[in-house]
Amino acid sequence: MSTNTEIPTLDGDGMIPAYVARPEGTPRGAIIVQQEIFGVDAGIRKKADEWAAKGYLAVAPDSFWREQPGIELSPYVEEELQAAFGHMSKFDFDLGIRDLEATIHWIRREQGVQKVGLVGFCMGGRVAYMVAARTDIDASVGYYGVMIDQMLHEKHAIARPLMLHIPTADHFVDAAAQKAIHDGLDDHPRVTLYDYEGLDHGFAAEIGARRDEAGAALADERTAAFFAEHIG
Template sequence: MATNTEIPTLDHDGMIPAYVAEPEGTPRGAIIVQQEIFGVDPGIRKKANEWAAKGYLAVAPDTFWRQKPGIELSPYDEGEFQQAINHMMSHDFDLGIRDIEAVIHWVRREKGVEKVGLVGFCMGGKIAYMTAARTDIDASVGYYGVMIDQMLGEKHAIAKPLMLHIPMADHFVDAATQKVIHEGLDDHPKVTLYDYEGLDHGFAAEIGARRDEAGAELADGRTAAFFAEHLG
C-alpha cells in the first residue's frame, strides 16, 4: 500500500489513507493531488513528489478507501480498467467531498498550512469542480474532468479560482458536452477554461502511452503558474 499517512474523517468515524510528500523547509502552500480512477498509483505519487519539490506540501488521499483501500490498477489492462470503472460507479461523491474537506481541515490544523489547492485528474477533474463549489479551498484545477456538464447548477457557489483543462478529442467527453461546459462557464469570473486541440483523455498522465508530452507540459505549466498566483 502506497499511502503513508491517515487523516481523520470529519465525523471521526474513520481514517482516510493518504500519500503525503513534504517539501524542504516551510511549505509555500499545500496541494491535494486527487487521483484518477486507478488509485494512488505511481503516477499520482510522482505528481505529489513533484509538487513537494516545488515547495508545496502535497497530499494524495485514497478516494476509494471505504470500498477497497490501497488499489493500484492499470488503464491498459481491460480487467483492471473495468475494476476501476466499477469503483467509480460505486463511489459516493457527496461523501467523498466531505473527505476532501477533512483533508483541507487537516492540512490547515495539523500541518499549519493555510493556503490549500487541489488538482484532480479524470474523475478527479469532476472532484476538483465539486471541491470548488462545495468547500472553501483556495484554488482548484481539473484535468479532463467528466460529468461537469451535469453539475453546472452548482456554478454559482464557486467563489475561489477554478481552472479546467479540456482535451478537445476526449473520447469520454464529446464535442457537444464540451460546448455545454463552455456555454455554462465561459462567463464565470472565477473559472478559466483551456482547450487542447487534438488531445485525448489522460494526456497529462505521468506514466504510460496516454501522455502527450507537449500538451502535458503546456497544461502543467499553466497549473503551476495558477497555483503560484493563488497559493504562493
C-alpha cells in the same frame, strides 16, 4: 505501499489513507492531488512528489478507501480498467467531498498550512469542480474532468479560482458536453478554461501511452503558474 499517512474523517468514524510528500523547509502552501479511477498509483505519487519538489506540502488521499483501500490499477489491462470503472460507479461523490473537507481541515489545523489547492484528474477533474463549488479551498484545477456538464447548476457557488483543462478529442467527454461546459462557464469570473486541440483523455498522465508530452507540459505550466498566484 501507496499511502503513508492517515487523516481523520470529519465525524471521526474512520481514517482516510493518504500519500503525503513534504517539501524541504516551510511549505509555500499545500496541494491536494486527487486521483483518477486507478487509485493512488505511481503516477499520482509522482505528481505529489513533484509538487513537494516545488515547495508545497502535497497530499494524495485514497478516495476508494471505504470500498477497497490501496488499489493500484492499470488503464492498459482490460480487466483492471473495468475494475476501475466499477470502483467509480460505486463511489459516493458527496461523501468523497466530505473526505476532502476533512483533508483541507487536517492540512490547515494539523499541518499549519493555510493556503490549500487541489488538482484532480479524470474523476478527480470532476472532483476539482465540486470542491470549488462546495468547499472553501483556495484554488482548484481539473484535468479532463468527466460529467461537469451535468453539474453546471452548481456554478453559482464557485467563489474561488478554478481552472479546467479540456482536451477536444476526449472520448469520455464529447463535443456536446464540451460545448455545454464552455457555454456555462466561459463568462464565469472565477473560472478559466483551456482547450487542447486534438488531445484525448489522460494526456497529462505521468506513466504510459496516454501521455502527450507537449500537451502535458503546457497544461502543467499553466497549473503551476495558477497555483503560484493563488496558493503561493
